Each structure stands twice: as structure tokens, then as C-alpha cells.
Amino acid sequence: MPKVIALAGKGGTGKTTTSALLLKYLTEKKVTPVLAVDADANANLNELLGLKVNNTLGKIRKELKDEMPPGMTRDQFMEMKIHQALIEESGFDLMVMGQPDGPGCYCAANQYLAMTMDKLAENYAYIIVDNEAGMEHLSRMNLRSIDYLLIVSDPSSRGILTAKRIADITGPLKLEVKSQHLIVNRAPDPVPSALQEKIDDAVSQAELPLGGIFSSSNDLINQELSGGSYLQLPNDSKIIRQAFDVFDKIFA
Numbered sequence: 001m002p003k004v005i006a007l008a009g010k011g012g013t014g015k016t017t018t019s020a021l022l023l024k025y026l027t028e029k030k031v032t033p034v035l036a037v038d039a040d041a042n043a044n045l046n047e048l049l050g051l052k053v054n055n056t057l058g059k060i061r062k063e064l065k066d067e068m069p070p071g072m073t074r075d076q077f078m079e080m081k082i083h084q085a086l087i088e089e090s091g092f093d094l095m096v097m098g099q100p101d102g103p104g105c106y107c108a109a110n111q112y113l114a115m116t117m118d119k120l121a122e123n124y125a126y127i128i129v130d131n132e133a134g135m136e137h138l139s140r141m142n143l144r145s146i147d148y149l150l151i152v153s154d155p156s157s158r159g160i161l162t163a164k165r166i167a168d169i170t171g172p173l174k175l176e177v178k179s180q181h182l183i184v185n186r187a188p189d190p191v192p193s194a195l196q197e198k199i200d201d202a203v204s205q206a207e208l209p210l211g212g213i214f215s216s217s218n219d220l221i222n223q224e225l226s227g228g229s230y231l232q233l234p235n236d237s238k239i240i241r242q243a244f245d246v247f248d249k250i251f252a
């Protein structure tokens with residue numbers, strides 16, 4: 001069974017950035033194959049990986065409501081479509097969820113999708129799910145159990161307490177979370193001791209174990225501006241060293 005890593009946190013805190021760094025980490029450590037799932041309706045993980053998206057699960061779901069091609073069962077059609085929507089790269093595949101149906105729609109198409117995703121998931125060592133702020137997609141995907149929930153926050157007490165509230169939502173969504181860690185992102189470099197104290201305080205108040213702190217990084221900004229893949233960031237760049245150290249600790 002694959003290990004599932006899910007990203008959560010308020011919009012703009014760095015979930016997609018962390019997903020891309022994580023993908024670099026797993027592919028370089030050769031714990032592959034990895035399935036990266038972009039579960040944000042406004043998908044943009046592909047951009048950080050320098051990839052183009054032509055098809056999404058959302059589009060497939062629409063086609064499922066149409067007539068099946070003759071001589072094909074719905075299952076066969078689904079499997080074919082899902083493989084068409086998979087972007088296959090070396091060491092990992094990317095699947096983009098796209099636009100969801102209306103709220104609360106658990107129609108037949110969604111169930112077929114979830115079942116087929118389940119079968120697809122078995123092919124991977126790790127699955128990374130880059131979420132939007134809410135985590136509804138997770139329960140929709142049949143992923144009932146998360147091995148590692150990473151909650152990303154900005155470097156402020158309020159941000160960290162918000163991260164805690166987001167972590168608490170997983171209960172009502174009926175998701176089993178085996179471990180959870182806070183990632184504090186875009187911290188000044190070096191972290192001023194007053195800020196470090198605040199972070200430590202908020203972390204102990206929130207009872208959310210601190211996975212690590214990522215600095216605000218010009219390398220990331222420049223790479224995004226140039227449209228280059230985060231997978232190509234040099235391994236000796238500060239942000240990559242930081243991220244790899246943090247992931248080494250979390251996934252040890």
C-alpha cells in the first residue's frame with residue numbers, strides 16, 4: 001500500500017511549494033514511483049514542475065455522464081480515461097483533479113472515479129496530495145487514511161493557531177491521520193530569537209509537532225518567475241538543503 005502524504009493549510013502559505021519540494025525529495029531518494037495529486041480547483045502544481053496539463057479528473061467525470069463508446073464497459077472506459085489524464089514523468093506521475101462538481105455531489109461518476117483512483121493508487125510507493133485550503137477532496141478521493149499530514153503556516157502565532165484548527169477538521173471528515181507535522185514557511189533567515197520563541201510557544205499551545213522551518217527563499221521566487229521546474233533547483237541551494245533535512249526527520 002502506498003504511503004499518503006497530504007498538504008493542508010491556509011491559501012498562500014506554501015502547500016504547493018512544499019508539495020513540489022517533497023516531490024523532488026522523494027524522486028531523488030528514489031522512493032518511487034510517486035503519484036502527485038493536484039487537488040486544488042485552481043491547479044498550479046504543474047507550473048512549479050514545468051508541466052502542461054491537458055486533462056483533469058473533473059473533465060473525465062463530465063464525459064462519464066455521456067454515452068459509453070460501443071463495446072466498452074464503464075470500468076474499461078474509466079481506466080482508459082484516467083490513464084490518459086495521467087502525466088507520466090520519470091519517477092512520478094501527476095494527476096490533476098480540476099473543478100469539482102457542485103457541493104455535496106456524490107453522484108455515481110464520483111464513486112466510479114474514487115474506485116478507479118483506489119486501483120491506480122496501488123501502483124505507487126508514495127502519494128502526495130496538494131490540497132486547497134479545505135480538504136474536501138481528500139474524503140472524495142476514497143483516501144480514508146493519511147500517513148503524514150503536513151500543515152503549512154506562515155511564521156506567526158495566529159497562523160500557527162489557524163494551522164491547528166485546520167488539523168482539527170480531519171476528524172469530522174472521517175479521515176484517519178497517522179501523523180501530523182507543522183511546517184512554518186517563509187521565515188526570515190536567520191530566524192530572530194524572538195520569533196523562534198513565539199513559534200515554540202504557539203507550537204506547544206497548538207499541540208502540533210513542529211516538522212521544521214523553511215526560510216523565505218529568493219531561489220524559489222526566481223525559479224517560479226523563470227518558469228523553471230522546482231525539480232531542477234540545485235541540491236546545494238539553501239531551501240533544498242533545509243527542506244531535505246526537514247523531510248529526513250519527518251519520514252525517518
Ligand SMILES: Nc1ncnc2c1ncn2[C@@H]1O[C@H](COP(=O)(O)OP(=O)(O)O)[C@@H](O)[C@H]1O
Binds near residue numbers: 014218
Ligand atoms: N519559502 C518561500 N520563499 C519564497 N516564496 C515562497 C516560499 N513559499 C512559498 N512562496 C511563494 O508564495 C506563493 C504562494 O505559495 P504556494 O505554495 O502557491 O501556496 P499555497 O499552495 O498554500 O496556496 C507562491 O508565489 C510561492 O512562490
Ligand SMILES: [Mg+2]
Binds near residue numbers: 040130
Ligand atoms: Mg496551492
